[in-house]
Amino acid sequence: MDFQLTEEHRMVQSMVREFASKEILPVAAELDHTETFPQEIIKKAAALGLMGMVVPERYGGAGMDAIAYVVAHEELARASAGVQTIITVSNSLVADPILRYGTQAQRQRYLPGLCDGTRLGCYCLTEPSAGSDAMSLSTTARRDGDEWVLRGTKAFVSSGVEADTCIVYARTGQEGARGISAFIVEKSFPGIAVGKIEKKLGIKCSSTSEIVLDDCRVPADNVLGDLGAGGKIALSTLDGGRLGIAAQAIGIARAALEDSIAYASERQQFGRPIAEFQAIQWMLADMATRIEASRLLAYRAAYLRQQGQRYTKEASMAKLFASETAMWASHKAVQIHGGYGYIQDYAVERYFRDAKITEIYEGTSEIQRLVIARNVMERVQ
Amino acid sequence: MNIVVCVKQVPDTEAPIRIKPDGSGIDEMGLNLVMNYYDEHATEAGLRLKEQFGGTVTLIAAGPERTKEALRTGLAMGADEAMLITGPGLEQSDHLGMARVLAAAIKALPHDLVICGKLSTDDNASIVGPALAELLGLPQATAIAHLEVDASATTALVHREVEGGVEILEVPLPALLTVERSLNEPRYPSLPGIMKAKRKEIKTSTSTDQKVAASSRLTKLVPPPKRQAGRVIEADADKAVAEIVAFLKNDAKVL
Amino acid sequence: MANDVWVVVEHESGQPKKISLELLGRAGQLALALGGKAVAFVPGRDVSAVARALGPYGADIVYTAQDPLLEPYTADAQTQVVGEALRKEQPTLVLIGSTAQGRDYAPRLAARLGAAIVTDCASLEVDNSSLVATRPMYTRKAIGTVMYASEGIRIAVVLPAVYPVPQADPKRTAEVRAMRIPLDAKQIRTKVHEVQAIKRETVPLTEADVIVSGGRGLRGPENFALLDALAKALGAAVGSSRPPVDSGWVPHDYEIGQTGKTVSPQVYLACGISGAPQHLAGMSGSKHIVAINKDPNAPIFQLADLGIVGDLFEILPKLTEAVKKAKGGNRD
Known part of the structure; x- marks a missing residue:
């Protein structure tokens, strides 16, 4: 090791x-x-x-x-x-x-x-009424000669406004995961448009929008993977995506910790830097410990991936633990900063707003727990 | 154009250092060691000249085995080759000794220009560059902030910051230059560059210099004296001005 | 002679530079401890006036080396002339100012003579007959003590403003001796096209007793005019921390800090400078520090002798007026 x-x-x-x-x-x-x-x-x-x-x-x-x-x-x-x-x-x-x-x-x-x-690139899986239950998506694709015709609305698409190369999941067959196929859709194809642009709590420099497919015509060559393999592609892609979100959450948490250490060492109250108070030190210690644990989980999931092993459970664990750490650590960082943490002159309010999304996108914390639970119970059975 | 760039590995200046309790030096445990950032500017200068005139950029360093990491950073930026000189005597050597070791190696390489950082951020000595120029018999320009080489690659026109002005100096090639931070903005080593650097071999040789006995040696290292914070007052402009004027008069005695 | 302490004198317009006088003062003290003389060595085109000025500041002997090829300064000519003089006279110690020139030729000179060299000296002492220097290292995160080996010529490149300019004694004179050192134009390989003076109404940073310095808090290049006005009133130099340089508000030669200049004036007035370690590395050696910042948590307040939490845009113009008044004294 x-x-x-x-x-x-x-x-x-x-x-x-x-x-x-x-x-x-x-x-x-x-x-x-x-x-x-x-x-x-x-x-x-x-x-x-x-x-x-x-x-x-x-x-x-x-x-x-x-x-x-x-x-x-x-x-x-x-x-x-x-x-x-x-x-x-x-x-x-x-x-x-x-x-x-x-x-x-x-x-x-x-x-x-x-x-x-x-x-x-942008990734178009979620729909207004298919979030955690992604496989219930209702966007359809129907074959017309050498083309597929896509119809439906995708929601919460990150980089939806600026991206030009979209992976779109649409129903080509039966209900459930096996009826879904993946398509590579270029923004220049006829019938694809940016819909409503969302105003968000955090990660504000990245756009989030609807992508509207109004009989969007996609060449048959642009089906990604096998027909009906979309569900599998979506889920395995998210395993990798979750590594990225885990890393993101670790970065946010580290920012919260580093800013807190700097602030606590400078900020004087009762005649000394607040970093000398145990109440502050304990928060810093817990932040550092959870960040380190998150990092180890993420490195290990990444290691399994590059060994070609199954890493679904580990990716979910890393994403779950890191995102909850980011939320917790940024919350503590605001607390350490006191009033200054609540205003935009300091960055911790941004970390606090940014952290929340890591518990939501690419599978909420509840979905991660579900994935982990399924995997650990599978072993027992 | 054959360009040789001298590189040193130093502690990251962003991070604090720990001085050993006996004051004999700094504790290298857990220290992040990086390429001296003036050497990044030197490497960048070399790479730009190579892009302009063709040729090669060779990095050279003298130091322990770990110095290879700093050399690899330069390779990832785009340098063609790198060589490391190691040797049991290097640790005890002073800056002139280091210059001698580097000079011996550079003499064996074709060199139209030898480029160094203006100083290294560990010792802050700025000795090796000009000393190396002397030992190689090259003309020098130190701490340059601007560099142009004429089309025939025979002379360099450089700007040096001097007290109260800028010296514009013409230096015939081959020459040795040491560079200031304002000379250029070093490129980041790219990810494909890092992959390429990983595959390159760093040639290692052992210095046989026998004259390593140092003419000066560090006997003690201590933290700088800590300044005590003075009075901090919140004040409107008039009160602030009165306080400052009183301070300048009574404490600093400059008014 | 073997126990003499030399100072290689820098000069401008017939006057020795401040740093050379500082070194001469220290050379006198060290020469006393070492049992030798304080010797000033003055290379240049016509240095008679400079040579005469040095006796009152403590030189026992002044050597001149006059040659038109020595001006403008080049490393080649300077190394040749100083090197030959040292070879001939073999002093025990040579003090050279840590200036653009000194840092340029001193290491070259050391390599030529095989002499021990220590740069950036912040102090120089004789301790039990051995010579010991202290110097900032690791971007001022540590102070190193360096001991010279006892053999041969030793060169110390000394920081400005660490020793005071000695009180001039007008009655004191030094013996001036002309040295003939052959110098051939062919030995000078570099050619100085010109030295462009940077036109400023304020004093150069490295020679100032008072420095007024601005940071990110100035918000834009136009506001450096506030510092210029105050500096003019105080007879001070203007400097900056790194952000204004990186933002292109002021040229690089303003920068004080790890990647810029190291200064140690009598007074350092930091305006809108938060006090990042990178900046502190260049100014924490100042004798007195005054800081103005709107953020009460700015780290600069941890080392300022006087910290003002306030609005510098209101304070600076009023301060300039008050300083003018104070300096003007009765003449107002």
Whole structure:
């Protein structure tokens, strides 16, 4: 057993940390307050290989492993959870399934662009009345000659406004998971449009919108994987996605801890820094401990993935524990900051707002517990 | 153009350091060691000249085995080759000794330009660059903030910050330059660059320099004296001005 | 001679620079401890006026080395001339100011002579006949004590403003000796096109007794005018922390801190500077620190002698007026 990051992982960590602290952190608050999509940052991230981290070099990616991915995304989210969302969605929910389930032609058509930043991906699974019960989705796809015609509305699509390459799940057959197929839909195809743009609590620089498919015509070649395999693709893609969210949550929690340590060391009350009070120290200690535990869970899930082993349960555990840690730690960070934590001059109010989404998207905490429970009970039976 | 860039591995300046209880040095346990950031600027300068004139950028470092990580950072930025000189005497060596070891290695390499950071953020000595220029018999320009090499690659025109002004200096190649932070903005090592760097071999050689006996040595390291916080007052402008003027008069005695 | 302490003098417009006088003062004390003389070495085109000025500040002997090729300064010419002089006279210790010139040629000189060199010296003492220097290291997170080996010529590159300029004694004179050191134009490989003076109405940072410095709290380049006005009134220099430099409000040569200059003035007035470690590395050696910041939690208040929690946009103009009044004294 070796708990060391490799030299390559450490290089990734230090590069992304520097990139995030120089290019993202200084503008993170402003991006959040003005709800601005960070076009320039995404371009720079792509130039560094961050938009195709695990895609092999032959498709224009960086060819890195899953641990490197988790390491990098913690650093990105440490600076801005909103920016990290945009990057992880395009990487783990779009490039990754195209790599794993796409035909050679699909990989060649989409992966280089996703990696070099000329394309941006979004993931269209959730519908207004199909959230946690995703497999009950009602968007339909009907065959018409060489094309499929998609009809329905997708909800809560991250990067829905700016993305041009969408993975859309639609019903091609019976009810339930087996009747679902996945499609690669370009925004330039006729019949796809951005619907309502949501106003959110957090991760405000990433857009969230409806995607409306009004008899959207998709070439038959753009079916991703087998017909009827959509349910399986959706779920296995989310395993990878959950690693990204775990990393995001760890980044937010670490930001909360680091800011709290800095503040508590500077803030004087009763004639000394508040960091000298045990009430504060205990919070800091618990934050640090939970963050470390989250990180170990995430690294281990990533390790299993790169060993080619099943990691559904571990990905859910990492996502569950890390997201609840992020929420808890940012809550404590606001408390440590007192009144200053409640105003926008300090960043902890942003962490607090950003943290909440990690308990919701790509499977709520309740869904993660369900997944974990199913997996552990399976073993007993 | 054959460009040699000297690199040192130093503790990350963002992080605090721990001084050993006996004051003999710093505790390296758990220390994040990185490429000296002035050397990142030196590497960037080399890479830009290579992009302009062709040729190679070779990184060179003298130090313990772990220095390879700093070299790999430079390779990930885009340098072509890297070499490390190790040797049992290096630890005891002073800056002139280090310059001698580097000079011996660089003499064996084709070099139109040797580029160093203006200082390293551990010792803050800024000795190795100019000393290396002397030992290699090269003209020098130190702490440069601007660099242009003419089209025929025979001279460099540099700007150096001097007290109250900027010196514009012409240096014939081959030459040694040390670079200031404002010279350029170093590129980040890209992820594909990191993968490529991983596959590159770092040539290691052992220094046989016998004259490593240091002419100066560090005998003690202590934390800087801690300043006591003085009075902090919340004040409107008039009261603030009165306080400051009184301080300048009575305490600092500059008014 | 073997126990002499030399100062290589920098000068401008016929006057020795402040740093050289500071070093001369220290050289006198060290020479006394080492049983030698304080010797000033003045290279330049025509240095007679400079040479005459040094006796009152403590030089026992002044050597001049005059050659038109020595101006403007180049590392090649300076190393050649200082190197030859040292070879000939073999002093035990040579003090060189930590200036753009000193930092440029001193290591080259050391390499040429095989002399021990310590840079950034913040103190220099004779301790039991051995020579010991202290110097900031690790971007000022530590202070190192360095001991010179006892053999041969030793070079110390000393920080400005660590030793006071000695009180001039107009009655004191030094013997001035001209040294002839051959210098060939061919030995000078670099060519100085020009030295562009940066036109400022304020004093250079490294020579100022008072520094007025601005940070992110100034909000924009136009507000540095507030600092300029105050600096002019105080006879101070203007500096900045890193954010204004990174934002392009002021040029890089304003920067004080880990990636900029290290200063130690009598008074450092920090305006709208939070006090990040990177900045403190460059100014925590100041004798007196005054800070103005609107954030009561700004770390700068942890080391300021006087901290003002307030609005610098209101305070600075009024302070400038008050300083003018105080300086103007009765003339107003």
